[in-house]
Structure formats: C-alpha cells, structure tokens
Amino acid sequence: MTQPSKSHGRLSIGATLKPRALMTDTPDLAGVWKAKILTLFPGAFPGVLGESLTGKALQQGLWQLETIDLRPFGIGKHKNVDDTPAGGGAGMVLRADVLGEAIEQAMAGTRGNWPLIYLSPRGRRMDQTMMQNFARCDGMTLLCGRFEGVDERVLEHYGIQEVSLGDFVMTGGELAAQALIDATVRLIPGVLGNQASTEEESFSSGLLEHPQYTRPADWKGRPIPDVLMSGHHGKIAEWRRQMSEDITKARRPDLWDAYQNRHRDGD
Numbered sequence: 293m294t295q296p297s298k299s300h301g302r303l304s305i306g307a308t309l310k311p312r313a314l315m316t317d318t319p320d321l322a323g324v325w326k327a328k329i330l331t332l333f334p335g336a337f338p339g340v341l342g343e344s345l346t347g348k349a350l351q352q353g354l355w356q357l358e359t360i361d362l363r364p365f366g367i368g369k370h371k372n373v374d375d376t377p378a379g380g381g382a383g384m385v386l387r388a389d390v391l392g393e394a395i396e397q398a399m400a401g402t403r404g405n406w407p408l409i410y411l412s413p414r415g416r417r418m419d420q421t422m423m424q425n426f427a428r429c430d431g432m433t434l435l436c437g438r439f440e441g442v443d444e445r446v447l448e449h450y451g452i453q454e455v456s457l458g459d460f461v462m463t464g465g466e467l468a469a470q471a472l473i474d475a476t477v478r479l480i481p482g483v484l485g486n487q488a489s490t491e492e493e494s495f496s497s498g499l500l501e502h503p504q505y506t507r508p509a510d511w512k513g514r515p516i517p518d519v520l521m522s523g524h525h526g527k528i529a530e531w532r533r534q535m536s537e538d539i540t541k542a543r544r545p546d547l548w549d550a551y552q553n554r555h556r557d558g559d
C-alpha cells in the first residue's frame with residue numbers, strides 16, 4: 293500500500309502543531325475522510341484520537357476532524373440548548389431548533405456519501421462491518437447527546453441513524469464518537485503502517501483473534517507455544533486458525549454460528 297504523498301492536495305503540517313490545532317487551523321482537504329462532531333464539549337476532542345497512530349495520521353492529513361460547538365446555537369442571552377421534557381419527567385432534552393441549526397451548518401458543504409449519526413444507547417450496536425462501511429464513506433457527521441438525549445423530531449426530520457457503543461448508558465456521546473472514529477480511521481489506507489494487521493485481527497475474518505506472544509521466550513515458567521518458535525509457517529498458520537476457532541466457539545457462540553453459516557453458504 294503506497295502512502296499518499298503529503299504534498300498531494302494534502303497539507304504540509306508543521307510538526308509543532310498540537311492535535312487540537314489540527315481541528316481548527318486546517319482547511320478541508322480534497323478527498324480526505326472527515327469527521328464533523330456536534331458537541332457541547334468540543335474540548336473533549338481530539339482526546340485519545342490525537343495520540344499514537346490516529347494522532348499521527350491526523351497530523352499527516354490522512355483524515356480530518358472538526359468540532360462544532362452546540363452552545364453558540366443556543367437560545368437567548370444564556371444560549372440555552374436544552375429544555376424540560378414534554379409530558380414531564382426528570383432531566384433535560386436538547387432542543388430541536390438548536391440542533392436543527394447546528395446540523396444544517398455541519399452538513400452544508402459535505403460531499404458524496406456522508407452519513408449523519410446520533411450516538412445513542414437506543415442505536416444499532418457498533419461492529420466491525422459497520423466501521424468498514426463508515427471507512428468507505430467520504431466522511432460523517434456525529435451528534436453527541438447529553439442529558440436525556442435529543443428531541444425525537446430532529447432524528448425523524450434528518451433521517452439520522454442511531455448508533456450505540458453498547459448496552460449501557462453514558463453521560464454523553466463523546467466517548468462513543470471517539471470509539472467509532474478510532475475504529476473507522478484505522479481502516480483508512482495508510483493510517484496503520486502495516487495494512488495486513490487489520491486483515492488478520494479479530495472480526496475481520498468473522499472470528500476472534502488467536503493469542504499473541506512475544507519475548508521473553510519463557511516468562512514465570514510459561515513458555516511460548518513450541519509451534520510459534522518452530523519457524524514452520526504452515527504449521528503456525530494452522531495453529532493460529534485452530535486457536536481462533538476454539539476461542540470464538542468458547543467465547544462468542546453467536547459469531548461462531550454466523551461464521552459457520554457463511555462458510556456453509558459458500559461465502
């Protein structure tokens with residue numbers, strides 16, 4: 293996989309630029325995957341996305357991040373973004389008119405295949421296939437909820453997809469958005485140095501990954517399995533495949549059934 297040249301319609305970004313500056317001080321780069329985040333807490337970004345491989349790729353212009361602060365879209369002197377739930381009950385709900393303005397600004401100028409996602413515990417649970425599809429998009433806009441969530445009419449009006457990090461409730465959508473972006477961006481060509489590693493890891497084949505070992509060869513009386521030290525590539529591949537199958541069968545019978553069905557259907 294050839295890494296796109298930094299001079300090829302991309303930015304030449306100074307090494308001193310801090311991750312946060314990369315979200316605000318850079319123009320849109322043609323053909324580069326971009327995440328636009330609607331949030332009350334823009335300071336939460338890039339967060340962990342500014343570290344390691346995703347951070348380096350952000351600096352290299354292999355992907356882009358923009359936060360859109362919901363607060364300036366608020367109503368009145370206090371820039372209120374939320375109000376009490378219709379029908380009563382605890383908490384506050386993000387207002388449709390506030391979100392509508394912010395969403396329309398965020399979606400203006402987006403191109404091609406550009407989904408609009410609301411991070412929500414009611415959504416479809418994230419999985420690797422979903423991330424592969426997101427990585428093939430031109431970019432995406434992510435709405436992070438807070439309080440009791442958002443006015444339902446916004447979701448209906450803009451046909452927003454709801455996506456969940458898992459069956460639990462967090463205080464806001466920001467961590468879920470970062471998880472989604474991390475899992476998506478690492479699938480963009482060039483972001484990971486070694487492309488093969490995304491092909492072999494958990495879920496890519498429909499199975500969980502085999503165990504991994506490294507030096508020392510013996511640790512606290514636990515040796516690395518002999519086969520991995522044998523240098524016999526065929527046997528190593530076979531051992532890894534067998535371990536993947538065993539682990540998937542034991543830990544995730546749902547994945548194992550799906551895998552077997554696919555293979556039975558000749559996929």
Ligand SMILES: C[S@@+](CC[C@H](N)C(=O)[O-])C[C@H]1O[C@@H](n2cnc3c(N)ncnc32)[C@H](O)[C@@H]1O
Nearest residue numbers: 411412437440441456457461462463464465468
């Ligand atoms: C306290 S939660 C609201 C929960 C909502 N009242 C419910 O019961 O479905 C506030 C925000 O956190 C985010 N959030 C919470 N849990 C999440 C999850 N499992 N996946 C994605 N986003 C989540 C959503 O953006 C949500 O609007």
